[in-house]
Amino acid sequence: MAELLFPRACVGCNRDGSFLCDACRNALPRKERHDCPFCRRVDTPYGVTCLSCAKRHALDGIFAAMPFQGNPTVEDAIHVLKYEFVTELAYPLGILLVDSVSATDLPIPDALIPVPLHPWRFRFRGFNQASLIADILASELTPGLSIPLRDDILRRTRFTLSQARSKNAKERRENLSGAFALYKGKNLREEIKGKTFWLVDDVATTGTTLEECARILKKRGAKKVFGIVLAR
Numbered sequence: 608m609a610e611l612l613f614p615r616a617c618v619g620c621n622r623d624g625s626f627l628c629d630a631c632r633n634a635l636p637r638k639e640r641h642d643c644p645f646c647r648r649v650d651t652p653y654g655v656t657c658l659s660c661a662k663r664h665a666l667d668g669i670f671a672a673m674p675f676q677g678n679p680t681v682e683d684a685i686h687v688l689k690y691e692f693v694t695e696l697a698y699p700l701g702i703l704l705v706d707s708v709s710a711t712d713l714p715i716p717d718a719l720i721p722v723p724l725h726p727w728r729f730r731f732r733g734f735n736q737a738s739l740i741a742d743i744l745a746s747e748l749t750p751g752l753s754i755p756l757r758d759d760i761l762r763r764t765r766f767t768l769s770q771a772r773s774k775n776a777k778e779r780r781e782n783l784s785g786a787f788a789l790y791k792g793k794n795l796r797e798e799i800k801g802k803t804f805w806l807v808d809d810v811a812t813t814g815t816t817l818e819e820c821a822r823i824l825k826k827r828g829a830k831k832v833f834g835i836v837l838a839r
């Protein structure tokens with residue numbers, strides 16, 4: 608029945624068989640150059656935050672495997688995953704992210720944290736796309752040694768407008784200020800202190816969401832926090 612309603616067709620070439628065929632996945636553009644996620648003026652290795660922005664920001668960098676805008680297959684694949692609930696797309700996209708991030712010198716994290724969804728949105732969608740991607744990183748990044756995936760550290764406390772709908776950077780910041788918090792009642796402080804984390808998400812736009820999450824972790828003594836996303 609599901610097949611009839613929603614036959615498997617590649618988001619890139621429309622051929623039957625899978626939601627993203629090997630040819631289209633291999634043809635997806637990879638980001639060649641990376642810049643400071645905040646000022647966007649300085650090319651930095653793997654998207655680490657430049658020295659001058661590092662003074663005012665908690666996040667140590669955003670690594671994106673692919674450029675988002677102007678790449679219809681990337682945009683379609685992520686849209687279909689999130690809004691048409693085709694969770695099967697997480698696998699080919701996640702593997703692509705594993706390939707790209709493995710080629711960097713970013714420190715392997717102590718844990719992966721998917722950017723949380725608000726419970727309302729989670730209930731509506733039935734899954735968190737960031738968790739699906741983080742799950743693939745957790746199992747595939749270091750063969751034979753899985754990295755802990757921690758979805759019990761950060762939670763979303765406020766239901767916020769979709770970031771895509773809020774207009775400018777200032778509005779996004781206001782929209783997200785105080786939108787995340789730590790889970791309570793556990794010895795989280797000890798688990799965060801001195802640790803390196805990768806915050807995993809599907810797409811980063813301004814980086815405000817990742818910065819908000821990083822701020823909370825750094826306040827509790829995290830050593831390094833990087834955003835790791837499919838596309839930006």
Ligand SMILES: [Zn+2]
Pocket residue numbers: 617618619620621622627628629630631632
């Ligand atoms: Zn295709």
Ligand SMILES: [Zn+2]
Pocket residue numbers: 643644645646647648649656657658659660661
């Ligand atoms: Zn900068």
